[in-house]
Amino acid sequence: MRRRWCCGASGAFAKTPAAAEDGSLSCPADDVAPRRTGTTLTATAHIITAVIGAGVLALPHAVAMLGWIAGPVCIFLFGALTQVCSVLLADCYIIDDKINNTYSEVVAACYGRWAVIGIGVVQHVNLVLVTLAYAITAPQSLQTIANSVCQQKGSSSCFNNYNIWAIIFGASQLIMSQLPTVDSLWLASFIGAAMSFGYSGIAIGMSAAEIDGNPQGTLGGASFDSPAKKAFQALNALGAILFAYNFSIQLVEIQATIKTERPPGPVASMRRAITVSVLVMTSIYLAVACTGYAAFGNAVPGSIMTAFTSPAWLVDLANAMVVAHLGPAYQICIQPTFQFLEAKMEASPRNPHWNRGLMLRLWFRSLFVVFLTFLAILMPFFGSIIGLSGALSFWPVTVAAPIACFIKVHQPPGRTRVWLQTLNFATLVVTLAACVGAVYDGNLGFLPKKRCRRGKGKCKSFPKDDAAKPPHLTAFMGYKAGMTHIVRDVEKPGSKLHKKETAEAVTIIETPPMVVVGIVGYVQTARGLRSLNTVWAEHLSEEVKRRFYKNWYKAKKKAFTKYVKKYADGKKEIEAEVAELKKHCCVIRVLAHTQVRKVPIAQKKAHLMEIQKAHLMEIQVNGGTAAQKVDFAYDLLEKAVPVSSVFTQNEMIDAIAITKGHGTEGVVTRWGVSRLPRKTHRGLRKVACIGAWHPARVGWTVARSGAMGFNHRTEMNKKVYRIGVKGEASHSATTEHDVTVKDITPMGGFPHYGVVKEDYVMIKGACPGVKRRVITLRKSIFPQTSRKALEDVRLKFIDTSSKFGNGRFQTSEEKAKVLGRIKA
Structure with missing residues (x-):
């Protein structure tokens, strides 16, 4: 007898025999859950769209900090770790015959309300920060394209104002945000996945052409004037790799789009999607990182695309693909937060009856997108803390919670439990180290060193004393x-x-x-x-x-x-x-x-x-x-x-x-401040806010x-x-x-x-x-x-x-x- 997978209005999940003699399948009459149309292919596209692009262009620089041995090994190990923990999370999609449509529901089913509050804060704060990073990166790519076109045509007036491009990108997201769920973005996800493959392929191809039979790089990576600085840079590189694999936050929401009407069911389908996605991502990551490092060696910049200047049309095409990818990625990252907050507002007894469904979605999501666009205009440097955010959220969301939920639900044997907890602890240590490196490598990299008061060098330490030697x-x-x-x-x-x-x-x-x-x-x-x-x-x-x-x-x-x-x-x-x-x-x-x-x-x-x-x-x-x-x-x-x-x-x-x-030097030399456009700004080298009214003094960190x-x-x-x-x-x-x-x-x-x-x-x-x-x-x-x-x-x-x-x-x-x- 054939079995079918049904989801009732309460979210209950059961196997029921087929009733019709002609082989047609039907759910019980009370099944009024939202229609799920996703497959393994669409889930794979959603994952790739959400992940590739967030950190792939920064991986060559991460490998430069770690070297030819540690860099590729870390990318491979973190990929394997992400695959294992993501499969464990997918196995917790159904708990006690009940479907959990969000990450928070999985945690709530295992550990209750307080665990949901803790993991929910980490999840949604990270999603909002990543979305804000996309809202900053996309206008910058559009601005780069506009500048390149103006240079090619020799035009004096360019449509290259960052604020205008940020508003245009925000307007496009204002329209896309009215789509009700992630499942509605399947076409955009396929386009985004194709774009991510496109600009990654361009980066690989241009890097391979740059190598020209003379690969660069060293086994130990870039060298610095002190071992401490080398250690902190290596730890910050670990944070960049962790951020590139941080997609478990959206995993359950993506799994909720898969069809439940027929075998093999959402769990097996999601397992396949995770395996394929991680394999594809790791292959692309290794290719981009290794070719970029081989092309430029220890001098590779933070984003590999900024290292290329010609051919101009190919660089512009890659930036256009980045923008086309960031549009769907913006929505995939922010949709779980939209659904969570809307569900809380609809469940509130004080919520009026008209403030539901389309009306709630219309005003709330529009206001949220406008707010993020305003932040992107106000703080275009905010992307510098995203590495820290990714490092902070990787362990609790990607490793700790999936392992804890899997142990709680499936009760694995002793040996399995021991190695899972060992893996959990090791990842915690790496994450904390990456956080330290991210904090050390903050946005004060151009901070001028303090000038001395006197012209004499001071011995701040002396050689270690040895009592066996004469004085x-x-x-x-x-x-x-x-x-x-x-x-x-x-x-x-x-x-x-x-x-x-x-x-x-x-x-x-x-x-x-x-x-x-x-x-x-x-x-x-x-x-x-x-x-x-x-x-x-x-x-x-x-x-x-x-x-x-x-x-x-x-x-x-x-x-x-x-x-x-x-x-x-x-x-x-x-x-x-x-x-x-x-x-x-x-x-x-x-x-x-x-x-x-x-x-x-x-x-x-x-x-x-x-x-x-x-x-x-x-x-x-x-x-x-x-x-x-x-x-x-x-x-x-x-x-x-x-x-x-x-x-x-x-x-x-x-x-x-x-x-x-x-x-005396100006802020450009001392702090690396970029010059402002000559027509729209009175001073070309001014910085942003120099501090609050009170206390009435300028901080030492102001350029x-x-x-x-x-x-x-x-x-x-x-x-x-x-x-x-x-x-x-x-x-x-x-x-x-x-x-x-x-x-x-x-x-x-x-x-x-x-x-x-x-x-x-x-x-x-x-x-x-x-x-x-x-x-x-x-x-x-x-x-x-x-x-x-x-x-x-x-x-x-x-x-x-x-x-x-x-x-x-x-x-x-x-x-x-x-x-x-x-x-x-």
């Missing part, structure tokens, strides 16, 4: 003199460059001995380090005393006079303070200052014979016990410490300095013009090529291969600096800051095990030709020998 200093300060270049042999056994000459740029930093004038002790607290006491030396030079007083001529007679009295009575008070440091402190640092008078830095008020201010800093003492550190620091008081006692040749160090200032540069920067792992000591052979530029007697200072001196007379440090490459600016040098905070760090550097030649032009001669004697006597 030693970990930092030093010098003054940037200039740059030159050297020639050396590469020492890399096994490499093709081994024993071959290479020319490299180096920086010369003049480092007069620093004078230790104090000891600072720190104790460890729950909130970090806290200074316990400071012990100063008995005699301080005026160049360091001036650092503590604004008006030196009024204060120099009494500067440090009270502290000197502690040394008058046999240093008893000083010895007590030193003993206290030994007993309680875990971190010991010395206060040392530079001898600025020994470097060729001009005085600001030379006619007044002013003494320049020395640069003072704390230098941490590492090695030994606390008592040994204090004794070591106490012995250094009032002594000059040379740079050769802190650093050695071939050592890796860090350079901390303040970068060069670049003057305003300001100065650039003069930022605190730390450059890691600078190799020391030579340490020159004043009065010794190492101070010269003579090497084993170049025996010419010449000083490290080039002919004519270093530009904007002068002659280097004191000790100096030669480091590889450049370092931040301008000439004569103080540079803080610190021992590397990481253990150095790389081949570059362990390489033994032996210089063959140091260039000392003039830096004021294209210098020809290394010494004055060589110049005189070639050019002869120069007339006076």
